[in-house]
Amino acid sequence: MSKKVQAIYLWWHKPVIDQELLQSLPNLKVIANSGVGMDHLDLKLVASFGVKMANAPRAVSSSTADTGMALLLASARRLVEGYHIAMSSGMEYCEADILGVKVTGATLGIIGMGSIGYKIALRAKAFEMNILYHNRTRRKEQEEQAVGATYCETIDSLLQRADFVMVVVSLTPQTHKLIGKREMELMKPTATLINISRHSYSKPGAVVDQEALVTALQTGVIRAAALDVTYPEPLPRDHTLLKLKNVIITPHLGIKTDKATYMITEEAVENILAALNGLPIPSEVLPS
Amino acid sequence: MWYHRPVINEELLQSLPNLKIVASSGVGIDHLDLKLISSYGVKVSNTPFVVSTDTADLGMALMLASSRRLVEGYQIAVSPDTEYFPADWLGAEVSGATLGIVGMGTIGYKVAERAKAFEMKILYHNRNRRNKEEESAVGAIYCKKIDDLLQQSDFVLLSVNLTPQTHKLIGKRELELMKPTATLINTSRGLVVDQDALVEALQNKVIKAAALDVTYPEPLPRDHPLLKLKNVIITPHIGSATKKTRRLMMENMMESIQAGLAGLPIPNEVL
Numbered sequence: 001m002s003k004k005v006q007a008i009y010l011w012w013h014k015p016v017i018d019q020e021l022l023q024s025l026p027n028l029k030v031i032a033n034s035g036v037g038m039d040h041l042d043l044k045l046v047a048s049f050g051v052k053m054a055n056a057p058r059a060v061s062s063s064t065a066d067t068g069m070a071l072l073l074a075s076a077r078r079l080v081e082g083y084h085i086a087m088s089s090g091m092e093y094c095e096a097d098i099l100g101v102k103v104t105g106a107t108l109g110i111i112g113m114g115s116i117g118y119k120i121a122l123r124a125k126a127f128e129m130n131i132l133y134h135n136r137t138r139r140k141e142q143e144e145q146a147v148g149a150t151y152c153e154t155i156d157s158l159l160q161r162a163d164f165v166m167v168v169v170s171l172t173p174q175t176h177k178l179i180g181k182r183e184m185e186l187m188k189p190t191a192t193l194i195n196i197s198r199h200s201y202s203k204p205g206a207v208v209d210q211e212a213l214v215t216a217l218q219t220g221v222i223r224a225a226a227l228d229v230t231y232p233e234p235l236p237r238d239h240t241l242l243k244l245k246n247v248i249i250t251p252h253l254g255i256k257t258d259k260a261t262y263m264i265t266e267e268a269v270e271n272i273l274a275a276l277n278g279l280p281i282p283s284e285v286l287p288s
Numbered sequence: 289m290w291y292h293r294p295v296i297n298e299e300l301l302q303s304l305p306n307l308k309i310v311a312s313s314g315v316g317i318d319h320l321d322l323k324l325i326s327s328y329g330v331k332v333s334n335t336p337f338v339v340s341t342d343t344a345d346l347g348m349a350l351m352l353a354s355s356r357r358l359v360e361g362y363q364i365a366v367s368p369d370t371e372y373f374p375a376d377w378l379g380a381e382v383s384g385a386t387l388g389i390v391g392m393g394t395i396g397y398k399v400a401e402r403a404k405a406f407e408m409k410i411l412y413h414n415r416n417r418r419n420k421e422e423e424s425a426v427g428a429i430y431c432k433k434i435d436d437l438l439q440q441s442d443f444v445l446l447s448v449n450l451t452p453q454t455h456k457l458i459g460k461r462e463l464e465l466m467k468p469t470a471t472l473i474n475t476s477r478g479l480v481v482d483q484d485a486l487v488e489a490l491q492n493k494v495i496k497a498a499a500l501d502v503t504y505p506e507p508l509p510r511d512h513p514l515l516k517l518k519n520v521i522i523t524p525h526i527g528s529a530t531k532k533t534r535r536l537m538m539e540n541m542m543e544s545i546q547a548g549l550a551g552l553p554i555p556n557e558v559l
Contacts, residue, residue, distance in 0.1 A: 076349075079353055083522065104341035235365075253358070260381060
């Protein structure tokens, strides 16, 4: 059986690809990953066996951008709190419990303007939002103009002006605890932090300093937060973040839609067929 | 008046001989008997345009929350029983789906502008067709018959006024025309939907889900079946509930009141 295996389709990060597995599959030609992140794979090890690797970058951006907008809107308009008031039994409430913040015309600061960040900018523009962005590299002028985005060379100038801060980076040594106590104190007290960053399955830690976030939310340093990713996932059941009224946490909705799942699988199959036919692989990932 | 209170009836009007104007918050005026009020020589004003973007924003919020199972997801994320996040748990994609807007007034059009950025296909049904420039600006396709819109939409969003013609506009027949994978979103008035028919449709999976900012009555009695359905999101009529907009509404109402008392032309007068 093991001599017949020519391709592996990794669903999230299983099966685990280690020396033992690679040695047991002499005819393995390609490992196709579902999704974008590859840090659960030892790229050099896999390459040393002459096995090609590919990821599925195209399918994820719209679904993740939608998740970011869903969280931004739900937090701004206090949708979860409103749901509990409307659906619960005999809950008295006053106006102050349901008043949210206006999204149309507000300022959105996007940290990480890759393909997902850019799709968020496209969506936010339709809400007449003023868009600021911070990225390792600046986008081309036409791309900026298409979404009306203003580049912020320093993250500080973005944090000081934004009503909504959307964090859309990958977790790397440079972005670990990118948003900490200092960054949150630079934010407006009326601002909302939204985190849809890509985290790592193998490296611990997070882009947002969670302890600092708890303090900031409890003391009114920022207004609210909406997190699709936490560290760990799920959080321990006694974690303070689960109890705060001004926090929405979602279970890594990211790309969990029927359509995205289908498209990721399609991309992976494309990659596998190309590899097995000795053709150039559309989304090949090389060990750098 | 705020949130339909006080009730403006014959008794109240008779007891207030010097009443000059009723300034109503929000855009809807279905709770007011305009003929009766006018017969007492009293003017009426509302706050039409200021609520539009917030209501459109909420329509989008409800569509995204429902489709991506946000509330359910939140409950999983914070539940004391959760040990891990389920791997086979999926929502439905909003980007690229078909949105049918019933009622393409100011609010409906703003929803279309937002939905376009999500690369949604937009169908609309309205008493009157919009002009070509307006249609092509948002890529909206006119459906003269509401049936065509209902049969093709993944999301049906209601943004009509409540009038005798739109009362129970969406009933058993309309719900059965919708796709079984479709979601109904209502940011207009509860009475536009036949609520009993909606309950049945949701229970029997005739449609997939509903997201309602408005019901009849508001709030629903606590034992109402809509409150027990897993595939329903209800919010407490927060369409215009932002600090900025509420402030603007009050400023508009003050302007109307001051003009009414001074005998000047009234901004936002309802005739």
